[in-house]
Amino acid sequence: xxxxxxxxxxxxxxxxxxxxxxxxxxxxxxxxxxxxxxxxxxxxxxxxxxxxxxxxxxxxxxxxxxxxxxxxxxxxxxxxxxxxxxxxxxxxxxxxxxxxxxxxxxxxxxxxxxxxxxxxxxxxxxxxxxxxxxxxxxxxxxxxxxxxxxxxxxxxxxxxxxxxxxxxxxxxxxxxxxxxxxxxxx
Numbered sequence: 001x002x003x004x005x006x007x008x009x010x011x012x013x014x015x016x017x018x019x020x021x022x023x024x025x026x027x028x029x030x031x032x033x034x035x036x037x038x039x040x041x042x043x044x045x046x047x048x049x050x051x052x053x054x055x056x057x058x059x060x061x062x063x064x065x066x067x068x069x070x071x072x073x074x075x076x077x078x079x080x081x082x083x084x085x086x087x088x089x090x091x092x093x094x095x096x097x098x099x100x101x102x103x104x105x106x107x108x109x110x111x112x113x114x115x116x117x118x119x120x121x122x123x124x125x126x127x128x129x130x131x132x133x134x135x136x137x138x139x140x141x142x143x144x145x146x147x148x149x150x151x152x153x154x155x156x157x158x159x160x161x162x163x164x165x166x167x168x169x170x171x172x173x174x175x176x177x178x179x180x181x182x183x184x185x186x
Contacts, residue, residue, distance in 0.1 A: 001143035003153055007160050010136040014129055014168040021125035021172055028114050028121075029089065030182045031106045033060040038068065038101065043082040045075040052079065069098040106183075114183050122176040126169055133165045 026036035039053035052058065056070040056079060070079050076094050083092040083101060089110075092101045106114070137158060144154040 001140070001148045003140075003149065003157050006136060006139060006157070007164070010132055010161055011164050013132045014164055017125055017128040017132065018168055018171050018175070020128070021121060022175060024121045024125075025118060025175065025179045028118060028179065028183070029103065029106075030114075030179075030185075031103065032063050033066045033101075033103045035060060035066065037088060037103075038066055038083060038086070041082050041086045041088075043075070043078055045072075045078045052082070055079075064103045066101040066103065067098050068092070068101065073097050111183050115180050118176060118179050118183070122172055125172050129165055129168050129172070133161050136161050 023036075026034065027040070029037050035053075035058040039051065039058055041052045042049045043052055043055060045055060052068065055072070055075065056068050059067045059069075061067050068079055068083070070076060076097075076099060079099050080092045080094050083090075083099065090101050090103055092099045140149065140154055140157045140161075143149045144151060149157070
């Protein structure tokens with residue numbers, strides 16, 4: 001067992017977990033328009049489901065509007081229907097060759113609800129980190145039992161993995177605080 005390689009693998013997996021959480025946070029709208037709010041909406045067009053970002057240009061002409069312009073004007077109604085069905089919290093409208101999505105201002109109770117959702121997402125991210133840590137430690141313990149590494153190496157490895165877990169957990173918590181602050185700002 002190559003300890004440095006295992007540490008690198010765990011670090012990469014933890015980094016990916018943080019990135020996943022950040023993408024999840026991007027889907028929570030804070031009252032400001034963002035293309036990430038709709039880019040993963042699945043649209044039924046041409047007999048297949050496609051992500052909106054793959055079949056349209058998504059822009060934000062101002063902070064309270066998302067503009068979706070499909071490459072093929074024939075699927076405007078499909079795009080509108082898909083955004084409505086996604087239940088994201090706003091009502092799209094076809095205007096000329098694009099679909100406009102006005103972003104309504106968030107109510108106080110909706111902001112509190114979104115903060116709770118962000119906390120759940122962050123907890124799920126922390127669980128992912130702990131799972132990665134557990135898997136890495138299990139592999140190291142098996143290697144130590146098989147005499148592939150010494151007990152000292154195992155202790156060093158455990159310490160390194162714990163340091164990584166702490167570092168990435170702190171990063172997730174910092175990102176959660178930033179998102180929470182963003183949501184609470186009116």
